[in-house]
Amino acid sequence: MRSPMAEFLDYTQFVLAPQVLNGLSLGVAVILMALGLTIIFGLLDVINMAHGEFYAIGAFLALALGALGLNFWILLALVPLLMVPLGWLTERALIQRVFHSRERHILTLLLTFGFGMILEDVLKLVFGANTQKPPMPITGGTEILGVFLPNYRLFLILFGAALILAVWVAVFRTRLGAMVRAAAYDKDMASSLGVPVRAVYSGTFAFGVALAGLSGVLLAPIYSVFPTMGRDFILMAFTVVIVGGMGSIQGAVVAGILLTQVQAISSLYISPVWTDPLVFGIMVMVLMVRPQGLFGRLGNA
Amino acid sequence: MLIDRAPAPTLPRARDAVHAIAVLFFTAALALGALGWWAGDSFYLRLATEALIFAGLAMSVDILLGYTGLLSLGQALWFGVGAYTSAVILRDVAASFWLAMGATLVVTTLAGTVGGLIANRVKGVYFALITFGLAQVVAKVVYNTRELGASDGLIGVPEITIPLGFATVDAANPAGFFLLVLALVALLYAGLAYLMDAPFGRTLIAIRANEKRVPFLGFNPLVHRMLAYVLAANVAALAGALYPMLRGFVSPELLFFQTSGNAVITVIVGGVGTLIGPVVGSVLLTALRSVVGTWTEHHLIVIGVLFMLSVVVMPKGLVGAVRPWLQRRLSGSESPR
Amino acid sequence: MTAALSVRDLTVNFGALVAVNAMSFDAAPGRITSVIGPNGAGKSSLFNLISGAIRPTAGRVQLDGRDVTGQPPYRLLAAGLARSFQITNLFFELPVFENLRLAAQIHETPLKALLPTRRSARALDRAEELLDRFGLTAKAQELAGNLSHGEQRRLEIAVALAARPRVLLLDEPTQGMSHGDTAETADMIRRLAGEMTVLLIEHDIGVVMALSDHVVVMHQGRKLAEGAPAVVRADPAVQAAYFGHA
Numbered sequence: 001m002r003s004p005m006a007e008f009l010d011y012t013q014f015v016l017a018p019q020v021l022n023g024l025s026l027g028v029a030v031i032l033m034a035l036g037l038t039i040i041f042g043l044l045d046v047i048n049m050a051h052g053e054f055y056a057i058g059a060f061l062a063l064a065l066g067a068l069g070l071n072f073w074i075l076l077a078l079v080p081l082l083m084v085p086l087g088w089l090t091e092r093a094l095i096q097r098v099f100h101s102r103e104r105h106i107l108t109l110l111l112t113f114g115f116g117m118i119l120e121d122v123l124k125l126v127f128g129a130n131t132q133k134p135p136m137p138i139t140g141g142t143e144i145l146g147v148f149l150p151n152y153r154l155f156l157i158l159f160g161a162a163l164i165l166a167v168w169v170a171v172f173r174t175r176l177g178a179m180v181r182a183a184a185y186d187k188d189m190a191s192s193l194g195v196p197v198r199a200v201y202s203g204t205f206a207f208g209v210a211l212a213g214l215s216g217v218l219l220a221p222i223y224s225v226f227p228t229m230g231r232d233f234i235l236m237a238f239t240v241v242i243v244g245g246m247g248s249i250q251g252a253v254v255a256g257i258l259l260t261q262v263q264a265i266s267s268l269y270i271s272p273v274w275t276d277p278l279v280f281g282i283m284v285m286v287l288m289v290r291p292q293g294l295f296g297r298l299g300n301a
Numbered sequence: 302m303l304i305d306r307a308p309a310p311t312l313p314r315a316r317d318a319v320h321a322i323a324v325l326f327f328t329a330a331l332a333l334g335a336l337g338w339w340a341g342d343s344f345y346l347r348l349a350t351e352a353l354i355f356a357g358l359a360m361s362v363d364i365l366l367g368y369t370g371l372l373s374l375g376q377a378l379w380f381g382v383g384a385y386t387s388a389v390i391l392r393d394v395a396a397s398f399w400l401a402m403g404a405t406l407v408v409t410t411l412a413g414t415v416g417g418l419i420a421n422r423v424k425g426v427y428f429a430l431i432t433f434g435l436a437q438v439v440a441k442v443v444y445n446t447r448e449l450g451a452s453d454g455l456i457g458v459p460e461i462t463i464p465l466g467f468a469t470v471d472a473a474n475p476a477g478f479f480l481l482v483l484a485l486v487a488l489l490y491a492g493l494a495y496l497m498d499a500p501f502g503r504t505l506i507a508i509r510a511n512e513k514r515v516p517f518l519g520f521n522p523l524v525h526r527m528l529a530y531v532l533a534a535n536v537a538a539l540a541g542a543l544y545p546m547l548r549g550f551v552s553p554e555l556l557f558f559q560t561s562g563n564a565v566i567t568v569i570v571g572g573v574g575t576l577i578g579p580v581v582g583s584v585l586l587t588a589l590r591s592v593v594g595t596w597t598e599h600h601l602i603v604i605g606v607l608f609m610l611s612v613v614v615m616p617k618g619l620v621g622a623v624r625p626w627l628q629r630r631l632s633g634s635e636s637p638r
Numbered sequence: 639m640t641a642a643l644s645v646r647d648l649t650v651n652f653g654a655l656v657a658v659n660a661m662s663f664d665a666a667p668g669r670i671t672s673v674i675g676p677n678g679a680g681k682s683s684l685f686n687l688i689s690g691a692i693r694p695t696a697g698r699v700q701l702d703g704r705d706v707t708g709q710p711p712y713r714l715l716a717a718g719l720a721r722s723f724q725i726t727n728l729f730f731e732l733p734v735f736e737n738l739r740l741a742a743q744i745h746e747t748p749l750k751a752l753l754p755t756r757r758s759a760r761a762l763d764r765a766e767e768l769l770d771r772f773g774l775t776a777k778a779q780e781l782a783g784n785l786s787h788g789e790q791r792r793l794e795i796a797v798a799l800a801a802r803p804r805v806l807l808l809d810e811p812t813q814g815m816s817h818g819d820t821a822e823t824a825d826m827i828r829r830l831a832g833e834m835t836v837l838l839i840e841h842d843i844g845v846v847m848a849l850s851d852h853v854v855v856m857h858q859g860r861k862l863a864e865g866a867p868a869v870v871r872a873d874p875a876v877q878a879a880y881f882g883h884a
Contacts, residue, residue, distance in 0.1 A: 047426060097613055105426040106372050110569065110612050113562065118605035125599055235437065235558075242430055277441040280434055284419065287431040291423045500743050500758055501751040507740050510729040516711035517689065517721060519744040519801060 023264025028160030031256035032215040033237035036208030042247030046108040050116035052230025058216025072137035080210040087209025123227040245293025318627040323577040338476035346475035352587035357540025359567040359579030361533040367574030369529040370509030375436025379534040381556035383541030398463040405542040413534030440556035454552030458545040572618030642667040642835035648697035657683040659859035675856035689721040720803035730783030738765035741800035
């Protein structure tokens with residue numbers, strides 16, 4: 001007869017801990033996506049419906065450049081850089097076109113929705129509709145406290161956490177970040193203080209898009225690459241942004257970890273197919289009782 | 302929405318022009334239907350019937366977006382509720398058209414009231430997100446529920462005959478069912494156009510134009526937003542209820558975001574706040590998909606570009622673009638009423 | 639004689655700021671009562687409280703002796719209280735006539751909302767009457783957003799009047815008007831006094847002194863003084879706080 005304590009430890013080690021760690025690796029990736037979305041909303045009031053497609057573009061760029069022989073570590077830096085001009089141009093050509101309209105929330109939502117459709121089809125046109133899988137950049141696994149974890153997932157968690165920290169430092173501890181926050185808080189005031197508001201808008205949008213592209217590079221080896229890969233993932237990122245508070249960086253991090261853990265742990269007790277309705281249900285509840293989300297938005301934080 | 306550039310839907314002369322487009326559209330549809338019947342076609346008639354069914358969904362989006370100023374990103378939820386209710390009734394209860402439609406109205410009014418109470422707690426962009434979230438929850442639940450066929454959907458909906466009093470329509474007959482759906486969509490259009498021009502609809506327009514002033518005129522905006530929501534849900538559901546009669550099955554895809562998003566695209570391309578615009582838009586986009594689809598599978602690019610152009614340079618949609626031209630041709634006499 | 643509108647200890651705070659602090663006054667029926675005070679005195683907040691736009695933290699509002707504290711604007715309108723806005727608050731993309739028709743629909747039974755609009759004869763007649771009275775007949779089919787500033791200000795008052803309120807709150811009706819328009823509007827307000835009780839916020843002291851039967855002076859959310867125009871004008875505290883700056 002084994003003691004209940006030993007059973008509990010076994011359960012923790014072999015069932016709960018791997019699930020929590022898997023959830024954490026997904027959580028870090030979702031947070032990276034959500035950060036881009038939430039920063040763009042916080043500054044520009046734009047719900048970027050094409051964010052999932054920018055994520056897919058990042059993954060495809062990594063795939064294509066990887067096939068040309070570029071090494072994963074170079075891609076990790078190169079792909080986000082390549083995404084910057086795309087994001088910049090999108091902001092200038094699409095968002096600015098309707099930015100000063102009274103209905104900019106809705107108009108930018110519709111425009112980015114249409115743009116996402118086009119991007120998805122372009123990806124199909126260029127790369128085909130088939131699923132492709134880039135090679136795993138880091139192989140093998142490590143045992144931590146008796147829990148076996150693939151090395152790449154471990155890297156993802158650590159690198160992602162470092163990246164999230166870097167974004168936080170960039171927004172809250174640098175002059176550039178102060179400009180962005182000033183523009184989000186009061187653009188006229190910021191403008192009169194010499195903040196180049198237009199460039200800050202484009203730059204922030206490009207930054208968000210670059211983060212989406214980077215998420216694409218990081219997740220491609222795990223989830224495979226296909227033109228509609230952004231669709232399901234973006235739903236989760238949106239949910240995280242809504243629950244955390246549209247425009248809040250802390251909110252995205254907290255809600256990102258919370259929701260992916262809810263998903264990971266609940267799937268031990270209910271069928272995994274029911275975790276999606278659970279998470280979306282949480283989103284609806286949050287919108288009902290606290291539409292502003294758990295945390296306030298960028299300019300006011 | 303698109304308030305700052307789209308003209309108000311109530312200007313009398315603009316209304317006449319819109320009605321003229323509607324009459325033109327339904328006459329042309331009738332003529333094409335007759336042509337299809339004469340040619341013994343079934344593929345195009347079925348495609349056109351499907352376009353009309355989705356036109357119902359688009360009209361319901363327009364009631365919310367074009368008249369009340371609420372963007373629903375989850376209207377497919379109600380289309381799906383109608384489709385599943387109808388399929389279940391026809392398959393498991395009785396193969397009766399009128400029972401299926403009646404049950405759809407009852408179920409949608411009850412569920413729509415609950416959905417409306419949830420969604421109308423918030424406004425603007427949050428309304429868009431909450432409608433999206435609600436549809437997502439229900440879609441996933443349907444997708445997982447074995448009793449509703451889960452990911453496969455419900456198949457084996459029987460072919461029905463529809464007694465109309467003066468005639469009986471066989472749903473399996475492409476021309477007959479096309480005519481029936483055309484008549485229903487025309488009735489739906491006429492009824493909604495009437496209602497939107499009655500004081501009730503004009504109060505919705507007032508909410509779209511300036512919700513803040515509305516309570517100071519004696520109207521409760523929440524009550525009106527609720528009524529608009531439940532009305533729109535029923536319109537979408539009635540359209541959805543026709544779907545299994547046409548295709549013989551329903552699938553969870555009907556509730557997915559793609560369906561809701563397509564409806565929004567249809568409304569914007571066709572002409573927001575016109576009711577006939579969504580109908581015209583649905584037929585044109587379906588035709589476009591099928592024409593473009595014959596030479597490339599990448600019709601999303603074409604539709605996406607058309608959609609974005611509509612938002613940026615043609616905010617009144619196709620109907621809005623031809624309306625001024627028609628207005629000039631219609632008699633100029635008008636009363637202030 | 640009971641007051642048409644009676645305000646007792648009305649208070650609202652936004653966080654630490656007490657915008658309206660224990661305000662009490664009466665508006666006599668059929669008379670013009672003005673609320674004056676320097677910018678930021680809390681006049682607009684007071685109007686928002688009385689008209690149901692915001693709910694008070696404390697205090698009461700009575701309409702003809704009936705408690706209506708905290709009721710939403712649409713209930714207050716049915717009870718006979720209407721208001722206009724300092725910042726023109728119309729349906730800019732709807733025609734002038736439709737603005738008035740919407741506001742006059744209150745005269746019809748709810749069932750009429752589902753009948754053709756032309757069947758709402760009382761609302762249509764009322765709207766036409768107001769067009770005529772405010773000199774807007776020629777502009778009936780013009781979009782409200784295309785009117786001149788002066789015309790919009792007139793429509794703003796007409797929309798508030800459409801319901802035939804017993805108590806009318808006018809928030810700076812002459813704001814931004816030319817000299818001639820201001821005089822005309824003042825005349826119009828004076829004529830209204832016979833029909834209804836008017837509560838007026840006005841910056842133009844000349845207009846206030848000429849029109850008002852009773853003046854309430856606000857300063858930093860509180861009532862500083864009240865009385866007949868001449869009495870208030872002579873009050874040293876009022877002169878220090880208000881006229882002193884003017």
